[in-house]
Amino acid sequence: MKTFQQTQLALTAYLRAPEKSPAPENVETRRLHIYRDLVYNNIENFVANVFPVTRSILGDHSWHGLVREFILHHNCQTPYFVQISDEFVHYILQVRGLRGSDPAYLLELIHYEWIELALDVSTDVIPDAGVFPTDVENSRPRVSPVTVCLSYQYPVHKVSATFPHWPAEPTQLLVYRNRMDIVCFSEANPLTARLLFLLQSNDQPLNSHLQTIAAELQYSDITMLKKQAFLLLEGLYKDSAISHFE
Numbered sequence: 001m002k003t004f005q006q007t008q009l010a011l012t013a014y015l016r017a018p019e020k021s022p023a024p025e026n027v028e029t030r031r032l033h034i035y036r037d038l039v040y041n042n043i044e045n046f047v048a049n050v051f052p053v054t055r056s057i058l059g060d061h062s063w064h065g066l067v068r069e070f071i072l073h074h075n076c077q078t079p080y081f082v083q084i085s086d087e088f089v090h091y092i093l094q095v096r097g098l099r100g101s102d103p104a105y106l107l108e109l110i111h112y113e114w115i116e117l118a119l120d121v122s123t124d125v126i127p128d129a130g131v132f133p134t135d136v137e138n139s140r141p142r143v144s145p146v147t148v149c150l151s152y153q154y155p156v157h158k159v160s161a162t163f164p165h166w167p168a169e170p171t172q173l174l175v176y177r178n179r180m181d182i183v184c185f186s187e188a189n190p191l192t193a194r195l196l197f198l199l200q201s202n203d204q205p206l207n208s209h210l211q212t213i214a215a216e217l218q219y220s221d222i223t224m225l226k227k228q229a230f231l232l233l234e235g236l237y238k239d240s241a242i243s244h245f246e
Contacts, residue, residue, distance in 0.1 A: 015039045017072045043071060043084060050085040051113045056161035057103065069096070082121055089114045103164065105154035112156040112173070116185075119146050119177045126179055130244045132237055136230050137207045141199055144243040147176035149188055149196045157185060178240040190217070191225075192232060196241075206233075 010024035011032075018036050023029070044067045048055050055063045074091040076084065092110055103109070124145035133139040152171045159166055174188040174196075188196075191213065198209040210222070210229055219225045236242040 011035075017068070020072075040068070040071065042081070043067065046081050046084050047088050050117050051088075051110060053113060053160060054106070054110055057109075057159065057164050062101070066092075082117075085114055085117055103159075104168070105152075105156055105159060105166065108152045108154055109156045109159055112150070112152065115148065115150065115175050116183045119148070119175060119183050120181075122146050122177070126177075126240055127243045129179075129237070129240075132234065133245045136233065136245075137210075137226065138205050140203065140205055140246040141233055141237075141242050142244050142246060143196055143200050144176060144241055147174070147196070147241045149174050149193050151193065157187070174241065176239065176241040184239065191228060192236075195229060195232070 007024050007027075010022070011027070013021040014023050014032065015036055023032050044064070047067060047070075048063075058066065070088055070091050074087060074095070076087045078084075078087065089110060093107055098104070098107060122145075126144050126146060127142065150173045152173070153168050155166055155169045155171045157171070157173060172188040172190070172193045174186050174192060175183065177183050194213055194216070195209060198204075198212060202209070206229070210226055213219070213229075214222050214225050233242055237245075
């Protein structure tokens with residue numbers, strides 16, 4: 001007679017891959033099917049809600065194959081449904097990778113769709129705004145903890161089931177959660193991307209960062225660059241991507 005643990009292992013193996021693993025003995029088929037459907041449908045439904053564009057592009061057959069592969073091969077480290085998407089992204093990006101029939105942008109698209117939920121459920125709090133400084137040049141703008149600037153090889157924000165074929169096109173996107181807890185997306189130009197990176201990585205006054213950018217981008221007119229940066233910061237501050245100034 002099999003031990004209880006052996007029966008558990010047989011059941012979980014069946015639930016992960018019912019088409020590949022035999023059902024445990026002496027368990028009513030109707031009940032097995034209820035558990036089988038509950039496990040798959042709950043996971044698939046939650047993941048599909050987070051990655052709707054990916055699902056629409058892959059189509060039913062490829063999408064369900066991808067989810068079943070995830071359930072079969074990945075050992076989730078969390079019991080919380082809200083974190084299943086994190087596990088799914090980790091499996092696809094770090095373990096599975098691209099396959100021959102996948103769109104070339106698949107990994108970037110999955111990451112792009114996931115970041116919205118990641119920022120939405122983040123427990124990070126945006127610091128109080130304070131006031132916009134009169135001496136912007138010598139201030140230290142602080143990037144909100146729920147703001148990210150992403151660089152992709154493909155324009156993943158344009159991909160859809162209607163227009164699934166896009167050539168490689170270097171793309172930078174600003175994603176942030178504002179003070180109304182709405183996650184927003186916008187395209188970012190090179191100045192925005194570079195300035196946010198420097199603000200997040202080096203604790204220097206704004207003027208120091210602008211000098212660095214001027215040298216990198218070969219700006220001959222630093223005054224014009226400063227004007228552009230000040231206008232940019234005003235917009236980012238209004239949108240809460242820049243949370244405050246020190």
